[in-house]
Amino acid sequence: MFLKTTACKYILLFFLYLFSINLAVAQSEPPLMPVQFTYKDFNFVPGKTCESTWIDNSFCAATGPKPWRSEEANLMIDYLTPLYSGRLDAFVRNILNKGFHSIHRYSHGFKPVGNGKYTREEYAAWVWIYDNSINISDLALVPNLPKDPIGGFELQKVAILHEFSHAFSSNEIELMDEFYKLTGWSKHGDAYVLANTDIREVYKIISQSHSLMLAGQIEEAIKLNRNYGIKHGFPTAYAMVNPGECFAEIASHVFFDSRIHEYLKPEIIDWAQKRVLR
Numbered sequence: 001m002f003l004k005t006t007a008c009k010y011i012l013l014f015f016l017y018l019f020s021i022n023l024a025v026a027q028s029e030p031p032l033m034p035v036q037f038t039y040k041d042f043n044f045v046p047g048k049t050c051e052s053t054w055i056d057n058s059f060c061a062a063t064g065p066k067p068w069r070s071e072e073a074n075l076m077i078d079y080l081t082p083l084y085s086g087r088l089d090a091f092v093r094n095i096l097n098k099g100f101h102s103i104h105r106y107s108h109g110f111k112p113v114g115n116g117k118y119t120r121e122e123y124a125a126w127v128w129i130y131d132n133s134i135n136i137s138d139l140a141l142v143p144n145l146p147k148d149p150i151g152g153f154e155l156q157k158v159a160i161l162h163e164f165s166h167a168f169s170s171n172e173i174e175l176m177d178e179f180y181k182l183t184g185w186s187k188h189g190d191a192y193v194l195a196n197t198d199i200r201e202v203y204k205i206i207s208q209s210h211s212l213m214l215a216g217q218i219e220e221a222i223k224l225n226r227n228y229g230i231k232h233g234f235p236t237a238y239a240m241v242n243p244g245e246c247f248a249e250i251a252s253h254v255f256f257d258s259r260i261h262e263y264l265k266p267e268i269i270d271w272a273q274k275r276v277l278r
């Protein structure tokens with residue numbers, strides 16, 4: 001039972017979404033939430049409740065907004081420590097200048113299901129660009145997860161830097177154009193397409209990886225996701241899903257994966273270090 005629960009939670013760390021909500025549904029600004037803890041420039045605040053906000057009650061039923069416990073805040077501070085290693089000063093300044101100061105706490109992730117309604121979906125964290133919030137679910141705070149079997153890094157630290165990379169890339173049109181050219185993404189109609197990539201195969205790999213997770217074969221699942229990406233010159237298969245996820249996966253892995261030079265083009269590593277991770 002324990003193993004199965006752990007596996008179910010773990011699988012979903014792959015899903016590190018960037019959501020933006022249709023502003024047309026916004027009727028009033030949510031009230032300011034009380035700050036519980038602060039670390040450097042970031043405030044730890046409870047998840048937004050649905051009373052007296054524009055968010056539909058189904059959002060709160062799905063996500064379970066709640067306050068931070070002090071031990072959770074300490075774990076989160078551990079994840080944030082790399083931001084203040086002295087190697088990411090400009091990166092952090094960029095995010096703060098965009099107004100990303102608040103880190104909210106929820107039990108679960110969510111998925112919009114249309115008509116302003118939401119349902120529960122499990123993933124570790126998300127960034128909202130409509131209110132510049134960073135949002136953390138229980139999954140990001142599961143203690144003692146195994147490390148990445150290829151790079152040996154802590155998966156949750158990569159997950160958090162992945163989210164901050166979404167915050168960094170918001171409203172960076174020129175920067176992202178450079179990134180698309182460098183990594184092989186081009187626009188076809190409304191969709192971005194990655195050169196030399198069978199997107200159905202990418203989704204198949206991600207789906208197979210999830211099945212392995214559900215069967216409790218965690219290491220095999222991560223290896224499948226990573227090895228497929230690595231074979232194609234990316235950190236993960238997930239990096240090949242769309243350009244936003246590609247950017248966040250590359251930025252977080254360039255920072256944390258000591259084996260990055262074995263699979264990512266040197267010019268992409270160089271660009272990420274000069275333009276993003278500084």
Ligand SMILES: [Zn+2]
Pocket residue numbers: 016017018162163166244245248
């Ligand atoms: Zn993401």
